[in-house]
Amino acid sequence: MSNTVAVASHPEPDNNYWTAGYGLKSWLLTTDHKRIAILYLIMISVFFVIGGLFAVLIRLELLTPAGDLVSSDTYNKLFTLHGLVMIFFFLIPSIPAVMGNFLIPIMIGARDLAFPRINLLSWYVFAIGGMTTFAVVLFGGVDTGWTFYTPYSSTYSKTAVGLTAIGVFITGFSSILTGLNFVVTIHKMRAPGLTWFRLPLFVWAHYATSLIMLIGTPVVAITILLVFLERVFGVGIFDPALGGDPVLFQHLFWFYSHPAVYIMILPSMGVISEVVACFSRKRIFGYGFVAFSSLAIAVLGFLIWGHHMFTSGQSILAGMVFSILTMLVAIPSAVKVFNWTATMYKGSISFETPMIYVFGFLGLFTVGGLTGLFLGALGLDVHVHDTYFVVAHFHYIMVGGAIMGYLAALHFWWPKITGKLYSEAWAKLSAIIIFIGFNLTFFPQFLVGYLGMPRRYHVYPDEFQIFHILSTAGASILAIGYAFPAFYLIWSLFRGEAAPANPWNAKGLEWTVPSPPPKHNFDTIPVVKEEAYDYSRLEEEVV
Amino acid sequence: MSEGHSGLVAHQFETAEQQKETVNLGMWAFLITEVMMFGALFSAYGFYRAQYPAAFAAGSDHLNYFMGAFNTAVLICSSLTMALGVQAAQQGKRKGIILFLLLTILLGGIFLGVKVLEYADKYEHHLMPGINFSVDSPFAAQIELFYCFYFAMTGLHALHMIVGIAILGTLVVLSYRRRFSANYYNPVEMAGLYWHFVDIVWIFLFPFLYLIGRS
C-alpha cells in the first residue's frame, strides 16, 4: 500500500488496459472489469442525455400555465420516460456499474471481480433492457409514470406498458448480477491484510448497495412480470374489479423501490467519504460509524416502504408504523453527514473540483433528507403527497445528492481511469454553474408544491407560473453546467496532460498502480499493512 | 459459473481453494435472489389468502391433493439422489455421479409429467385464468385469483425444474467425458444446491396451495 508498490510497478507505456487490445471485438468481448466499466460509462451517458431531453421538454411545457407545447397524453409519456430512463437506466447503474466496477477490484487489491464473465453478461443484459426501452419510445411511449401503478398500468393504459415491463424486468437482472458480483468479490477477493475495517468506505457503501440489489430487485422483477401477465391474459391480479388489490402492487413495488433510492445514494456516499478524506488530508472521523451506517441504511431501508403509501388505503396502523420507522433511517444518514463535517474540522482543506462537488452534495443531500423527514410524517404527507414538494425532495437527493456524487467520482478518478488530466478551471466553473442551476430549478418546486401544485399535470393555475418560470430558467442553467464536462473531459482525452499515478496525493490501493492501470491491475498482489485514509502518516512522510 | 477449465484456477484467483469458496458463495447469493423472487409471489398469495380465506379454500378444493403429495414425495426422492450424486462426486466416483444424476433427472421428469396431467385437468375443468376460466360461485373472481397464483407459482417452479434438468443433463455429459474428479467437482455441488432449493420451494408450495383450508 505504501509508496514502494507505486515505484515498483512503474508505468509501462504499452501495458495498460486501454492498449491491451485493439478493435471493437476486444472491447465487446472483454472480461476486464475496467473495460466493462467504460462500456457502462458510454451506455449510461447516452441514457443520461436521452432522459435529459425528456426533462427539457417537460420544463418547456411547464413554462406557461396552459398546455400549449404538448398534449396531456404526450406530457404523461414525457414524465414517464424521463423517470424511467433516469432511474433504471442512469442512476441505478451510474456509480456502481461504472465507478464500482472499475475501482472495487483495485481498491481491494484483486486482479478482477470474482466473476468477470458474469460482469460482461450484466452489461449485455443491461444493453438489451435499454434497447427494449428504445423500442418502447418507437412504439409510441408509455404513460403510467415510472411507478406503474395498477390498475391503470395493468388494465386501462393503452400505451406500450407490456414492452416497458419487459425492459425493466430484463434490466433488473443486470443489476442483480452486478450486486452478486460485488458481494462475493468483497467477501472473498480482498488482498492479504485488508481486513473489513481497513476497507475504503467506498467499498463498504457498495457492499450495502449490492445487498439491496440482491434482495430487492427480484421482488420488483416478479411484480412487473405479474403486471405483464395481467395485461396479456386479462386476469385481475391487481385489478379491484376482478378481486385483485392495487394496494398490494404498491407494497411489492415499494418494497424494492424505496430501498432502490438507497441504491442510488449509498454509492454516492461512498464517493464522498473518499473525496472528503483526501481533500481534508485526514482520516474519516468515526470510520466504524460511517461503515456501519451504510449497512444500517440498507437494512432499515427495507422497513419503511409504506411511507409512499400513506394515502393509498393501507391501514392506518401500518401507516403509523411505517411513519415511525421512517424517522429511524434519518439516524444513519445524519451520522454520515456529521462525520464528514467532523472530518473537515481542522483539516487542511483544498478546493479541487471533486471537493466542490462534495460541498454541493453535503448541502443538497441535507435539504433532501430533511424534507424526506417532513414527508415521512404521516399527517403532513397527506397534505403534500403527490405535489411538487415530493418532486423537489427527491430531486434534491437524486440530482443534488446522487449526481453530485457521481460527478465528484468522475472528476476524482478521471485521471486514474483515462490517464489524462482535465482542465481544473473549466471543471470548477461547471461545478459552480451546476450548483446554482440546480437550486434555481428545484427550490421553487418546494414552494409551489407546498402551495398545492400537484405533480404530473401539464396545466396549472396562473398564480403558480412564476415558480415554474424560475424552475425552467434554472433548468437551462443546469443543462449548460452538465454540457461543459462532456466537452472538457472528452477534450482531455486527446489533449490533456498525462496524469501521474497519484495526482491528488491520495491514499488507497488504486493510487498505487499506474494511471491508467495495467490489464491485471497488480503484478504482485499487495499486502496491506495500514488503516484506510492514513493521511497523517502520509503528511509526515512528505514533510 | 466457474471460470476457466476444470481444475484450473482462473486468473483473478490466487488459489483453487479461493476459487471454490468464491463460487460457492456466489451460488448462495444467487439463491438469496431466488428466495426473494419466489418470496414475492408467496407474499402476494398470503396477502390475498388473508383477505379471501373462503374463496381460496374453495380454490384449493379443486386441486388434487393426492397428485400434489405424490409429487412432493417424488421431489424428496430426487433430493436424495441428488445428494448421493454430490457425494459420489466428492469421492470421485464417476459412475456414481452419472447414475445418480440420471436418476434425479428421471424423477424430475416424473414430477413434470404429473404437473402436465394436473394442468390438463385444470384446462378441462375450465380453471385456467385468462384462457377458459369459469366457475359458478359468488366468489368466482377470487377463485380465479387463486388460480392465477396457482399457475404463476407452479409455473415458475416448473420452469426452474426444466432449467435444473438441463443443467444436470450437461453435467452427465461432462462427467461422462471425465471432466470431474475428487479434486474438482464444484459444478456438481453447485447444481445440487440449486436442485435442493427448487425442492424447498415445492415443500412450501404443496401445503399452501393444496392443503390449507381443506378440512
Next chain:
Amino acid sequence: MSDHRIPKRIYYLIFATLLLFTMITVEVAFYDLGILSFPVALGIACFKSTLVILYFMHVRYSSGLTGLFVSAGFIFLAILLVFTLLDVKTRDWQFQPDESGISLVVPF
C-alpha cells in the same frame, strides 16, 4: 460445504423424516384446526426445508458466512410478508364480492 464426508446413513435418515412429515402435513390438513391450520402447515414446511438446507445442502458443515447468507434471505422475506400482512389484517375497509361484482365495504 465440502470435504466433510457425511455418512450415507444421515442422508437416508433425513430422507425418511422428510417423507414422514409430508404424510403428517397431509394428514393434519383433514382435521379442522381452525386458525392453527396455517401455522401448523407453515411450521412443518419450515422444519422440512431446514433439514434440507442443513444436511442436503451441507450448511451444517459449512462456514458461518453461508449460514448468514441463508438467514438473511429468509429474514428479508419475513419482513416483506409481515408488513404486507400487517396492512391487510388491520384495515378498516375491505373488498367484498357481491352480485354486481366487487364493491368496497367500509364497516364504519
